[in-house]
Amino acid sequence: MKTLKKQTNHLTLIMMLIMLITIQSCEQKTKEESKIIEKETPEYFLLRPEVEKAYGYSHAVKIGNSIKISGAVSMDDEGNPTAIGDLAQQMKNCYADLDKILKHYGCTFDDVVKEDVFTTNMPKFLAAAGYRTEIYKKQFPTGSWLGVKELAIPEFMIEIELEVHKSN
CATH class of the missing domain: 1.20.5 (Single alpha-helices involved in coiled-coils or other helix-helix interfaces)
Known part of the structure; x- marks a missing residue:
């Protein structure tokens, strides 16, 4: 007991x-x-405030260490397509805008973990895709390359969106 x-x-x-x-x-x-x-309070960024308000989107949103960047297209500050008919130049223009957004958050393309490319002409994109080696110097991110029928404006041939992880 x-x-x-x-x-x-x-x-x-x-x-x-x-x-x-x-x-x-x-x-x-x-x-x-x-x-x-x-x-984790969202921080919104507008690259071209008037254009983005007119179309109803934010170009980027940062929550914690994650940044989601809307698809960049080849346009001027008024929202007009640029480099019409030249996919390679449109791609370079997209990366130039994406670089501005990354810099706003103190990031580089080395911080990109996902890249999705939408194009209306996959053969032309594949011919120009080697340019990405000038963008991604350390490693390539994950992502998808998608051939689509059309983008928001008929003259756009490519749109590139990113997901970024910013280390502390």
């Missing part, structure tokens, strides 16, 4: 310790989660 009572006391003590550790662990997680939520 004494042995059973001793075992019960030990078991009760162990259970109390487990509950105390669990409660402390939950409190710690709640504190950590609230810190994460505070840091």
